[in-house]
Structures are given as structure tokens and as C-alpha cells.
Amino acid sequence: MREVAGKVAFVTGGASGIGLGLAKVLVRAGMKVVLADLRQDHLDEALAWFRGQGHLAEVLGLRLDVTDRTAYAQAADAAERAFGKVHLLVNNAGIGLLGPLKLAGYSDWDWGLGVMIGGVINGIQTFLPRILAHGEGGHIVNTSSMAALIPINNAAIYVTCKAAMVGLSEVMRGELAADGIGVSAFCPGPVQTNIRESGRTRPEALKAGSGYAELERQLEQRANSPLWMDPVECGERILAGIRRNDLYILTHREFKEGASQHYEALLASFPDEPVDTARAQNIRYLLGNPVFAEEIGKKRKK
Numbered sequence: 040m041r042e043v044a045g046k047v048a049f050v051t052g053g054a055s056g057i058g059l060g061l062a063k064v065l066v067r068a069g070m071k072v073v074l075a076d077l078r079q080d081h082l083d084e085a086l087a088w089f090r091g092q093g094h095l096a097e098v099l100g101l102r103l104d105v106t107d108r109t110a111y112a113q114a115a116d117a118a119e120r121a122f123g124k125v126h127l128l129v130n131n132a133g134i135g136l137l138g139p140l141k142l143a144g145y146s147d148w149d150w151g152l153g154v155m156i157g158g159v160i161n162g163i164q165t166f167l168p169r170i171l172a173h174g175e176g177g178h179i180v181n182t183s184s185m186a187a188l189i190p191i192n193n194a195a196i197y198v199t200c201k202a203a204m205v206g207l208s209e210v211m212r213g214e215l216a217a218d219g220i221g222v223s224a225f226c227p228g229p230v231q232t233n234i235r236e237s238g239r240t241r242p243e244a245l246k247a248g249s250g251y252a253e254l255e256r257q258l259e260q261r262a263n264s265p266l267w268m269d270p271v272e273c274g275e276r277i278l279a280g281i282r283r284n285d286l287y288i289l290t291h292r293e294f295k296e297g298a299s300q301h302y303e304a305l306l307a308s309f310p311d312e313p314v315d316t317a318r319a320q321n322i323r324y325l326l327g328n329p330v331f332a333e334e335i336g337k338k339r340k341k
């Protein structure tokens with residue numbers, strides 16, 4: 040989606056942090072932006088900021104819990120009523136759900152997977168048919184994390200969800216290219232956001248049985264470091280990635296060596312034995328995906 044001016048974006052978790060940083064960048068680039076967010080206080084603050092900049096007409100704030108499928112369809116209807124066809128879906132809403140696996144309860148898993156996988160699926164199921172129906176193409180960004188490329192301890196639920204975003208985006212990429220829909224997995228490192236307040240959005244019904252209540256309280260006290268990336272810079276990098284139709288939008292160079300070691304460990308684990316050529320022929324369709332060669336080619340040309 041090289042041309043974004045005049046088009047419409049739907050950003051979940053769009054009223055805070057990375058989502059809001061991106062919304063500011065998209066509005067500056069001439070887009071209309073729907074900020075879909077669970078927190079009314081974040082929506083109020085975000086809309087006040089756009090009003091102050093004289094850009095209130097370019098944004099629509101909608102209260103939405105991405106896990107609620109009926110509400111999601113209603114939000115998509117409201118977005119289309121306000122601004123017309125949606126071209127860009129950013130599945131960004133997420134929570135900083137961290138803690139040792141030993142403490143995790145089913146309610147922690149249900150909350151994490153519900154928002155960070157279920158919410159993304161709901162976004163795709165809601166908007167993909169609509170983007171296909173208008174036939175003008177578009178782009179879908181699925182927010183992952185550097186934690187998907189370098190899984191770390193005490194992040195089992197988070198990493199499960201964010202690693203899923205990488206695989207999901209890679210599959211979507213190949214399947215949707217013919218429809219003119221680009222897909223990116225967005226993997227940021229630390230950004231100065233409000234993610235420490237995630238516990239405030241935990242549904243009442245998923246409080247009982249959680250092993251993470253104390254950790255959520257502690258996380259809320261964690262200050263953002265000024266060394267972490269600014270959300271608007273992050274948004275600029277996302278928009279550049281959308282325009283280039285990058286498969287992966289990576290923000291922090293610091294993670295490259297760790298990621299390289301991760302994939303080296305994986306490659307080093309293949310059995311050291313000859314390829315069975317008959318079997319390889321039989322399962323050829325499993326042995327590669329053109330999206331990777333395309334991406335490598337694109338990066339080499341740069």
C-alpha cells in the first residue's frame with residue numbers, strides 16, 4: 040500500500056502507546072484513522088490530543104474489546120459509516136502479561152490468548168471479507184514482538200501469542216498477495232508506552248485463578264526508560280514498512296545477534312544426513328514458501 044493518503048485505517052489498541060503513535064503518523068500522512076480501544080480514558084485523552092492539533096475530523100474513537108466478536112462487527116460497521124472502506128487493519132491491541140509459567144493459571148492463559156491471538160483472529164475475520172469485497176487491496180499488520188524472535192524466560196503466554204503472529208503473518212502474506220493485500224509481522228523491542236498498566240484491562244471474570252496478580256501490581260510501578268523507543272518513531276517505522284510492503288517490520292537493531300543465534304540453533308538441529316530425494320519430491324510443497332525468497336530479494340536490492 041504505497042499510497043495511503045485518503046485511505047482508512049482501523050487500529051486496535053489505537054488510543055495508547057504504539058497504536059496511538061502510529062495513528063498520529065497515519066493522520067499526518069493523510070489517512071482517516073479509527074482508534075479502537077478498550078480503555079475509555081485512553082480514548083478520551085487521545086481524542087483530546089487530536090482535537091488540540093485540529094485533526095479531530097480525521098479520527099474516530101470507538102470503545103471496543105477485541106475479544107467480543109459481535110462488538111467487533113459493529114465497530115467495523117461504525118468505521119465504514121464514518122469514513123467508508125477500510126484499507127489498513129492494524130492488529131495492535133495487546134497486554135504485558137509476564138510471569139513464570141509455574142504461577143500461570145487458566146485465567147492468565149485465557150486472557151492472553153483471548154486478546155493477543157483471539158483478538159487478532161477477530162480482526163481478520165471481521166475485516167478480511169470487507170477488504171476483499173471492496174477489491175481495492177490494502178494491508179494488514181499483526182503486532183508481534185522481539186520476544187517472538189528471542190523468546191525469554193517468564194514470558195510463556197506472551198511469547199506463545201507473539202510467535203503465533205509471525206507464523207500467521209507469513210501464511211497470510213502468501214495467500215493474500217494475489218488480492219493486493221500486503222501483510223506484515225511487526226516486531227518491536229521496548230517502546231515507551233502504557234503497557235505496564237495492562238492489569239487494569241483484565242476482565243473481572245479472569246481475575247479469579249490468576250497467579251499473576253502480584254506481578255501485575257509490580258509491573259504497574261515499572262517506569263519507562265527514556266532509552267526505549269518513542270511511539271511516534273515506532274509508528275513512522277511501521278508506516279515505512281507498510282509502504283515497502285515488508286514481511287517483517289523490525290525496529291531495534293540491538294536484537295539481531297540474539298535472533299541470529301536463535302535461528303542458528305534451529306538450523307544446527309537438522310539431522311546431519313543426506314536428503315531422501317524421492318521423499319523430497321513427494322512433499323515438495325512443504326519444503327519452501329516463495330514469500331521468503333521474495334523478501335530476501337527485496338532486501339538485497341536495497
Ligand SMILES: NC(=O)c1ccc[n+]([C@@H]2O[C@H](COP(=O)([O-])OP(=O)(O)OC[C@H]3O[C@@H](n4cnc5c(N)ncnc54)[C@H](O)[C@@H]3O)[C@@H](O)[C@H]2O)c1
Binds near residue numbers: 078105
Ligand atoms: N511497549 C513495548 O515495549 C512493546 C514491545 C513489543 C510489543 N509490544 C506490543 O505492542 C502492542 C501495543 O502495546 P503498547 O506497548 O503500545 O501498550 P499500551 O498499553 O500503551 O497500549 C495498548 C492499548 O491496547 C488496549 N487494549 C488492551 N486490551 C484490549 C482489548 N481486549 N481490546 C481492545 N483494546 C485493548 C489498551 O487499553 C491500550 O490502550 C501490544 O500488542 C504489545 O504486546 C509492545
